[in-house]
Amino acid sequence: MAIRRIIPGPPGTGKTHRLVNHYLSKEINELGTDSQLIAYLTFSRATVKDATERIFKVLPGVELKYVSTLHYMGTKEVGINTTQQLLNGKKWNQFKSYSSICRNMNFDSYVDAYGNPVHQDKNLQVINYSRAKLISLEEACIELNYHEGTVDIDFTYQIEKDLETFKEHTKMVEFSDMIKLFVERDACPTLEAVFLDEAQDLNKAQFKMFEYIESRCERSYVAGDDDQTIYGFQGADPNIFINLKGIRDDQEQSRRVPRLVHAEAKKILGQINSRLEKKWFPKDAEGEVFKHVYLEEIDYSKGEWMILGATNKLLEEFSEHFYRIGLRTFGKTNKILPNDVLEAYQFWKRLNAGGIIEGKHAQKIYKYLNYNKGHTAYGYSSGKTLVNIEMVTLEDLKKNHGLLVTGSWEQLNFNEDTKKYMKTLLKNGDDLETKSRIELSTIHGAKGRERENIVLCMDYGTEKQAEWLSGEAAKDPDATHRLFFVGTTRAMQRLYILAPRTSFSYSIGYPII
Numbered sequence: 001m002a003i004r005r006i007i008p009g010p011p012g013t014g015k016t017h018r019l020v021n022h023y024l025s026k027e028i029n030e031l032g033t034d035s036q037l038i039a040y041l042t043f044s045r046a047t048v049k050d051a052t053e054r055i056f057k058v059l060p061g062v063e064l065k066y067v068s069t070l071h072y073m074g075t076k077e078v079g080i081n082t083t084q085q086l087l088n089g090k091k092w093n094q095f096k097s098y099s100s101i102c103r104n105m106n107f108d109s110y111v112d113a114y115g116n117p118v119h120q121d122k123n124l125q126v127i128n129y130s131r132a133k134l135i136s137l138e139e140a141c142i143e144l145n146y147h148e149g150t151v152d153i154d155f156t157y158q159i160e161k162d163l164e165t166f167k168e169h170t171k172m173v174e175f176s177d178m179i180k181l182f183v184e185r186d187a188c189p190t191l192e193a194v195f196l197d198e199a200q201d202l203n204k205a206q207f208k209m210f211e212y213i214e215s216r217c218e219r220s221y222v223a224g225d226d227d228q229t230i231y232g233f234q235g236a237d238p239n240i241f242i243n244l245k246g247i248r249d250d251q252e253q254s255r256r257v258p259r260l261v262h263a264e265a266k267k268i269l270g271q272i273n274s275r276l277e278k279k280w281f282p283k284d285a286e287g288e289v290f291k292h293v294y295l296e297e298i299d300y301s302k303g304e305w306m307i308l309g310a311t312n313k314l315l316e317e318f319s320e321h322f323y324r325i326g327l328r329t330f331g332k333t334n335k336i337l338p339n340d341v342l343e344a345y346q347f348w349k350r351l352n353a354g355g356i357i358e359g360k361h362a363q364k365i366y367k368y369l370n371y372n373k374g375h376t377a378y379g380y381s382s383g384k385t386l387v388n389i390e391m392v393t394l395e396d397l398k399k400n401h402g403l404l405v406t407g408s409w410e411q412l413n414f415n416e417d418t419k420k421y422m423k424t425l426l427k428n429g430d431d432l433e434t435k436s437r438i439e440l441s442t443i444h445g446a447k448g449r450e451r452e453n454i455v456l457c458m459d460y461g462t463e464k465q466a467e468w469l470s471g472e473a474a475k476d477p478d479a480t481h482r483l484f485f486v487g488t489t490r491a492m493q494r495l496y497i498l499a500p501r502t503s504f505s506y507s508i509g510y511p512i513i
Contacts, residue, residue: 002194002214004246007223010280011265011489012256012450015223016047018249019195020054023221027193028059037192039066039213041073043201047448048072051197065189070206071175074182077189080173087172094170099162101155118234122146123156127163131176132203132235144233145475179205183212191217198448199224199244203235222246226276227269228486230444232479242276252279256450258287261491267509268485272478288494295321298455298496305438306451308487310469313462315440322438326424331440336421341414344368345422345432348409351394359389362397368412369403375411377402443487454491456484457498458505470504477512484508 005023009015024040027033040055042048052067066073075082087095092107109119119125130140137156141147167173173181181187194217196202196210201224214220222244229238257265262282269275295307295318307329309315315333322329323336330339347361366383369375380402386392397403405411410419425432439451460469473480484506488495497508506512 002217002220004214004220004222004244005249006244006246007221007249007251008225008241008276008278009223009251010225010227010254010278011486012254012283013251013280014253014255015225015251016051016054016197018251019197019221019223020051021058024055024195025058027219028062033192035062036065037190038064038195039068039073039189039191039193040064040195040197041066041068041070041210041213042196043069043198043206044448045069047198050448065191070202070209071178074178074187074209077187078178078181078185080178080181085171085173087167087174091172094172095163095166098166099159101158102162105159122151123159126151126156127160128174128176129235131180132205133237134204134208145472176205179209183209188213188216193217193219193221196220196222197224200226200229200238200241201231201236201447202240203231204237204240205235207240220246225278227272227278227482228447230447230479230483230486232476238274238478238482242274250278253281254283256492257282257489258285258491258493259283260287260289261488261495262287264289264495264497264508265485265488268481268488271481271509271511272485274478285493287491290494290496292499293496294499295455300327300438303437304452305455306446306449306453306490307438307440307455307457308443308446308490309440309457310443310459310483311461311465312442313465314457314459315442317462318440318457322440323421326428327438328425328430328432328436329438329440330436332445333440337418337425340364340367341418342432344412344414345409348412349433351397352406354394356391356393359386359392362386362389362392362401365412368414369405370413373413375403375405375413377404443483446490447486450490450492452492453494453496454487455496455498456487458484458500458507459498459502460504460506461502463502466502466504473506473512480506480512 007015007018027038028035040051042051048068055062055064055067080086088109096103096105096107106121107119107124119128126137126140126144126146129144130137133140133143137153137160141151141153191213194213199222202210224241226238226241229236229241254262259282307315307318309318312333315331316335319329319331319333319335328337344365344367347357347365350357363383363386366381366386369381371378371381375381385401394406422432460466460473488508
C-alpha cells in the first residue's frame with residue numbers, strides 16, 4: 001500500500017501549488033522517479049489544464065505518464081474507442097430498438113462544465129447516481145428525493161438490466177464504465193507515484209478506482225477540501241475526504257481571500273455540521289464586502305467581474321440587464337451574443353486582416369454562412385470540406401472551400417438583434433476581440449476559479465424555482481452551505497452580496513430552516 005500524504009487546504013491556500021512545486025518536484029529531482037511512472041489525476045478537464053500548465057512551468061521537459069481525469073485514464077488503458085463505442089447522441093437509438101420498453105424514452109443529455117454527461121430522464125439519473133455512489137436503485141431514489149410516483153423502480157430496474165445485456169452484446173459502453181472496467185480488468189499501468197487533486201469532488205466509484213491505482217504505487221499525494229464539495233448531485237461525498245487516513249500536510253494561508261471576505265466565509269463554515277477541522281488565515285489585505293446591494297446599482301465600468309448564481313435561469317435574467325446597459329458578458333446564458341457567434345466574428349476578422357486560422361475554427365464561421373444568401377458555392381455551406389484541414393487563409397477558403405464573400409462581418413448570418421447589440425458594443429469602445437471583463441457563471445461552474453470582483457446572488461432560484469429549491473436546501477443544509485461558501489470565496493478583493501429577489505434565499509451565518 002502506498003504511503004499517502006493528504007494535503008487539506010481551504011480556498012486559495014495553494015493545494016495544487018503544493019502538489020506540483022513541492023511533491024512532484026521532489027519525486028523528479030530528489031527521488032529520481034521516472035516521469036513515466038507518475039500519474040497526476042484530477043476531477044475535471046479544467047483542473048487538468050491548470051495542472052499541465054503548472055507542470056510545464058515548474059518542470060519544463062518533464063512528461064508524466066498521465067496528467068488527466070480518471071475517466072480519461074480509464075478510457076485509455078481499457079482501450080475504449082469513444083467515437084464508436086460510447087453510448088451518446090444518436091447511438092441511443094440502437095438501444096431503443098433493442099429494448100422495447102425504452103422506445104418512447106428521452107435519452108437526451110448535456111455535458112456539464114466538468115465533462116460529465118447529465119441525463120434528462122429521471123430513470124437514467126437514478127441508474128447513474130447509484131453507480132456513482134455504489135448503492136442500490138432504491139437508495140438512489142431516496143437520496144435524489146424521487147419519491148414513489150416520480151420514478152417506477154421496477155421500470156428502472158428493467159432499463160438497467162436491458163442496458164447491461166445490450167452493452168454485453170454490442171461492446172458499447174457508458175460514461176461510468178470507463179471507471180468500472182478499469183478496475184474490473186486490472187488495467188492499471190506500472191506506476192510508482194500517483195497524485196490526486198480536487199479529491200473532494202470524487203464519488204465512491206471514482207475513489208474506488210483511485211484506491212486501486214494507489215495500491216499499485218509506493219507513494220500517493222491527495223489534495224482537497226471537504227468544505228468545497230458541491231457535486232453531491234453527481235454522487236460526490238465529502239465524507240470520503242473527511243475520513244481519509246494518511247500523513248497530513250495542511251495548507252493554511254490563503255493567497256486569494258482578503259480579511260473581510262474571509263470573515264463572511266467563516267460564518268458559513270460555522271453552519272456546516274460535518275467537516276474536517278482546518279486552520280485558515282486570510283491574505284494580508286482588507287478587501288471589501290458590500291451587503292444587500294442591487295445588481296443594477298453596481299458600477300461595472302472597470303475591473304474583472306464574475307456574477308454568480310445558483311441556477312442558469314437566474315443568470316439568464318442577469319444577462320438581460322447587461323444587454324440593456326450595453327456591456328458584454330461571457331457565459332453560457334448569454335443568448336443575445338452566444339460564445340459561438342463571438343468566436344465566428346473574431347475568426348472572420350482575423351482572416352480578413354490577412355491572418356491564418358485552424359480548419360476547425362473556420363468551421364465555426366461556416367455555421368453562419370448561407371448558400372441561399374450567396375455566402376458560399378453550392379455544397380460548401382456545411383463546412384464539411386474543412387474536416388481534418390489543419391490551417392487556412394481567406395484565399396484558401398475562396399479557392400478550395402466555396403467561400404464567395406469577404407469583408408464586413410455584418411454579412412455573416414447572425415440574428416438581427418445580435419447584430420444590433422454587437423454594433424452598440426463596438427460603438428461603446430468594445431473591440432469584441434478581447435475576453436469580456438464580465439462573466440456570468442453558476443457557482444458550480446466557478447469552482448476552482450477566482451475574480452477581483454464577485455457579485456453573489458443569494459436566491460435559490462428564480463421566482464418559479466425558489467420555493468422548491470429552498471425545500472431541497474432544508475433537506476441537506478450542509479450541501480447548500482458549502483455551495484455558498486464556494487461562491488463567497490471566489491472573491492480576491494470585493495464581494496457584493498445581492499439583496500434577495502425572492503422570498504427564498506440564503507443568509508450567511510444563519511441555519512437553513
